[in-house]
Amino acid sequence: MPLHPTIPAALLAACVLAGTTACSTPTPAPPKPPLFVRLGGMPGLTAVVDDFVSKVSVDPRSKRTFEGVNLTRLKASVVSHVCALSGGPCKYEGDPMALAHQGMAISKEELSVMGHYVDQALRRQGVAPEDREELESMLDKLGPEVLNK
Numbered sequence: 184m185p186l187h188p189t190i191p192a193a194l195l196a197a198c199v200l201a202g203t204t205a206c207s208t209p210t211p212a213p214p215k216p217p218l219f220v221r222l223g224g225m226p227g228l229t230a231v232v233d234d235f236v237s238k239v240s241v242d243p244r245s246k247r248t249f250e251g252v253n254l255t256r257l258k259a260s261v262v263s264h265v266c267a268l269s270g271g272p273c274k275y276e277g278d279p280m281a282l283a284h285q286g287m288a289i290s291k292e293e294l295s296v297m298g299h300y301v302d303q304a305l306r307r308q309g310v311a312p313e314d315r316e317e318l319e320s321m322l323d324k325l326g327p328e329v330l331n332k
């Protein structure tokens with residue numbers, strides 16, 4: 184039994200009289216910040232990229248193409264690429280994906296090993312499941328370019 188059973192009825196009457204649906208329409212959720220912010224901004228993104236590039240470049244299933252590559256430079260370039268893709272304040276100045284991976288003959292397995300480490304890095308960084316999915320689906324769309332297909 185509500186303490187003041189008349190209040191909801193009075194509220195409803197006020198809504199009807201005011202001729203508005205505002206009383207029954209839930210307030211819309213505020214707009215989400217850009218994915219870049221939800222990834223933790225530059226510190227979060229740098230930690231994620233550092234984590235997954237370090238892993239994918241030593242895993243026996245995927246290290247092949249990283250031999251002799253300057254990982255510090257590569258990580259900085261990947262950060263800038265993902266930052267720009269996710270709505271962050273960066274301008275990616277590296278090569279387009281097809282050109283950057285040209286001649287490497289990257290396999291689907293290598294791509295999926297990277298995907299695994301990206302997911303693991305995002306989880307470790309505490310990125311929310313829906314934000315992980317958003318980034319992962321952005322990266323999935325680049326798959327054909329990376330595979331040069």
Ligand code: HEM
Nearest residue numbers: 245248249252260261264277278283293294297322325329
């Ligand atoms: C969606 C997936 C991928 C994205 C978004 C991506 C992104 C990038 C970016 C931004 C660069 C730097 C290009 C530049 O600075 O001009 C790069 C280079 C490179 N990527 Fe990827 N990459 C992906 C998948 C892969 C995979 C699966 C491998 C291998 C397993 C790989 C291996 C490399 C290597 C070895 C380089 C360095 C090339 C060099 O400096 O000579 N990438 N990638």
